Amino acid sequence: MLRDFQQWLGPANVRALILALIFTGLVSAVLGFVADGDWVITVQSLLFIVFLASATIIIGRKLGPYGQRRLFFSILPALGLAILAVIAPSAWLPFLLGGAFGWVLAAQFFIREPTIMEYKTAIKHMRNQDYQAAINTISELIRAEPKVLEHLDFRARLFQLDGQTQAAIQDYEKMIALDENDPRGYSGLAAIYVQMGDFEKARYYSLLAFERSQTSPALLHDLALIEDRLGNYQSVIDYIDRAIAHGLRESRLLLLGYLWQARAYAALGQTEKAENTLKKVAQQKRGLKEWQNILEDSQAETVRHIYAEDIHLAERVIVFHQISIEKIFGAAQ
Incomplete structure (x- = not known):
């Protein structure tokens, strides 16, 4: 989960978040060592609020306009109340902190995220294989929020399902132009070129x-x-x-990973390692079932094109208990 958050936030924003934590934490720690008095606790509390405000701004930069509005509307007034709680007379503390927490909860009811409805509509069209209608729905959203990477990423995937490869490439290139540090645009282009057989x-x-x-x-x-x-x-x-x-x-990814490793060991002449790795393939029965379910989907043409042969080989290992390198990779070659 933490890795997913880091990938979504991006290296530059992760560094900014860490620097904010280090700076505020270090100043707070130094104050705790070199100074004494009630004012130190007040300043340390304010430093913590500064960190929360910095984190809100850093995370907010990755969100679309509606997401930013929800985040800032929820957090910034609460931080303002928290600041008042720190500097106001102590008798006010319970009321101001209670108000801050109450505001965060109440704000969720004041702002609704319309983007969710557009995604639901697009997904409904996609499941009905009306890809152009799904593309049109997300395109309207992109016109309103042209710099949100998630929208471009989703539309690129729809373009691929609809066979509009060049349009998908253009969307991934737009993602890279908007944020060259985000990996999704590059990995999207890599996936397209895998489908095209251009592995270099x-x-x-x-x-x-x-x-x-x-x-x-x-x-x-x-x-x-x-x-x-x-x-x-x-x-x-x-x-x-x-x-x-x-x-x-994930069992389905381990299934293919071990299969590729076994083929690699066989090609390098390391037969014992190859056969031991095929035994690991044989343990991924759940992964094979997952792939079989995926391949049955009418929208899985791309998956079939890339993985079908490998899944067939894994099937022979798991279902027919063929652990022999010659029987698996020799027959495939």
């Missing part, structure tokens, strides 16, 4: 994404896929090991 370009953009989110197990998994297709087998092994070390736990 896919690796280029995937590495750019990884530079911006070096603890993402999903990006490491994507890089392993690309290196598998390019025949860079040692890189496949390394990327999957790193993905697991960084928290790759």
Whole structure:
């Protein structure tokens, strides 16, 4: 969850948040050591409020206009009341702090997020395979909020489902232009080039994404896929090991990751390691079931194009208990 938040916030904003925490925390700690008196507690409390205000601004920069409005409308008046609670007579403290917490709760009822309804409408169109209607719905939202990366990312995915590859590429390029430190635009382009079979370009953009989110197990998994297709087998092994070390736990991703590792070991002549890794594939029965359910979906054409052959090989390992390297990869080649 923390990794997801870091990836969403972006490296620059994460650094700003950490610096704000270090600065306010350090000043507060120094005051605690070198000074004494009631005023120290007052200043330390104000420093904590300064940190909360800084965090609100930093996080708010990543939100769209409606999200910013909700956040600032909820938090800033509450921080103002908290400041008054710190500097006002102590008898006022319970009332001002109670007012601050009460405002945060009450503000949620004053502001509604209209964006959610537009996403619900687009998803409804998407499930009915009316992709153009879904694209039109999100395009209206983008006209109102042209700098929100989430909207562009969602529309790019809709363009891909509708077969409008060039339009999807343009949306991902817009995302990069808006925030070059956000990995999603680069990983989106990498996914498109994987679908097109241009694995050199896919690796280029995937590495750019990884530079911006070096603890993402999903990006490491994507890089392993690309290196598998390019025949860079040692890189496949390394990327999957790193993905697991960084928290790759989803059975369906482990299923493919172990399969690619086994193929890599076999190609490098390390037969024993290859067969031991196939045994790990055999343990991912839940992952195979998940892939089978995904492939049955009428909207899974892209997934079938990229993964169907690998899933078929994993099926032979799990269902037919074929752990022999020759039977699996020899037959596939």
